[in-house]
Amino acid sequence: MTWSPAHPETVFTYGAPQLKFGPGAADEIGHDLGALGATRVLVVTDAGVLATGWPDRVAEGIRESGLEAVVHDSAHVEPTDASLAAAIERARADGPFDGFVAVGGGSSIDTAKAVDLLLTNGGDLMDYVNVPVGAGRAPSRPLAPLVAVPTTTGTGAESTTICVLDVLDLKVKTGISHVRLRPTLAVVDPRLTASQPPGVTASAGMDILCHALESWTARPYTSYERKQPGERVPYCGSNPISDLWAERSMSLLAKAFRRAVRDGSDEDARADMALAATFAGLGFGNAGVHVPHANAYPVAGRVR
Ligand SMILES: NC(=O)c1ccc[n+]([C@@H]2O[C@H](COP(=O)([O-])OP(=O)(O)OC[C@H]3O[C@@H](n4cnc5c(N)ncnc54)[C@H](O)[C@@H]3O)[C@@H](O)[C@H]2O)c1
Incomplete structure (x- = not known):
């Protein structure tokens, strides 16, 4: 609804x-x-x-x-x-x-x-x-x-x-x-990313996927009440610009994620993963993330 x-x-x-x-x-x-x-x-x-x-x-x-x-x-x-x-x-x-x-x-x-x-x-x-x-x-x-x-x-x-x-x-x-x-x-x-061990490449890559998918499926900015200028926050909800970054990030991931984990010396895969992470950051850094991240926070706080 x-x-x-x-x-x-x-x-x-x-x-x-x-x-x-x-x-x-x-x-x-x-x-x-x-x-x-x-x-x-x-x-x-x-x-x-x-x-x-x-x-x-x-x-x-x-x-x-x-x-x-x-x-x-x-x-x-x-x-x-x-x-x-x-x-x-x-x-x-x-x-x-x-x-x-x-x-x-x-x-x-x-x-x-x-x-x-x-x-x-x-x-x-x-x-x-x-x-x-x-x-x-x-x-x-x-x-x-x-x-x-x-x-x-x-x-x-x-x-x-x-x-x-x-x-x-x-x-x-x-x-x-x-x-x-x-x-x-x-x-x-x-x-600088080439020396990441496969486990770091895999878990960091899942972070990209969550950022891109969550920002793409976040509540649209139009679903919030109108804000006054002083009330604006960095995470304003999904919007046409953050959607562009999220979609492109997921396409790059589909191409490069498995290759980068299997062969860390694959320079093309490393470059595509670096672009995918950057694109997802440029998207979720404005749209925000939602339920999966919110669920993860209390769990992550208990595993120290
Ligand atoms: N500020 C944000 O927007 C944001 C977004 C998502 C996550 N985070 C936070 O980022 C942290 C996780 O960061 P991360 O996933 O980038 O990993 P990390 O910085 O925690 O590093 C993980 C491990 O990989 C090693 N490592 C990093 N780069 C390496 C390389 N090139 N070669 C060899 N080893 C390397 C590190 O020494 C470390 O042991 C968490 O605290 C998380 O909450 C912040």
Whole structure:
């Protein structure tokens, strides 16, 4: 049954980061950060991704452009309130920074979003976590430029306005959601995804499928009550633009998903999976997701 609001919404919104896609894109980050005005940059990653050598290679490229770069492997796989607080503390101790780079999967990108938020806006993490778990405070100042460089083909976190975390004491998975958390620039270089083990390729690929299918089948923006300008949220419901990204993402998945899991060295399959993840992120990052994600959150919070 379709919900019929008394005053149906007539307006939808669409937001996206600047995007660089393709093999070689990760070698240009120093130039991009310089253009964004950064001088001293923190590269956030996790220990597993650090072992691939890519975070140090990205940091070296940044230094060759005349900027300072410090690498922290402070991201915890599936971030928690405790892991984010530790990453923020380490960044505060080594700061100040006027730019951030995340090299890794959703865990590293979300950790960098939280570090950027807290170093630019102050306060405690729980001030910003969604109500009713946290205080749901909106950042009052713009964040420093964040360049997000995904090494998994899944989350689309390089395009989205959320940071997902587990709150350990409450055994709940929740997030921080604000348009200021969207990375300034997404650099999607498929070379960085080639070392994903088959299990990571498979589970991250299922994330793409859920993002694309859920945003495509989400309640349309017209099924909500009309909002005032100040009430608009990043996730406005399915709309003609997010549908385009979701449909194209699913076509790419149908072609490349099995091949990328079976043979991680298949460069075409890796590139198609990177595009599929990006497209799904550009879609669900505006339309939102629904029942499957909502069901997964309380389960995910109990398996730490
Ligand atoms: N912010 C968002 O929009 C958003 C969306 C979906 C999911 N998420 C969050 O993202 C997190 C999951 O992120 P993920 O699925 O990208 O994985 P991840 O970042 O948790 O990484 C999974 C594992 O793969 C390893 N890895 C990553 N890239 C690799 C590579 N190229 N080579 C070798 N190993 C590699 C990591 O070291 C880690 O051990 C969860 O916390 C989830 O809630 C965020």
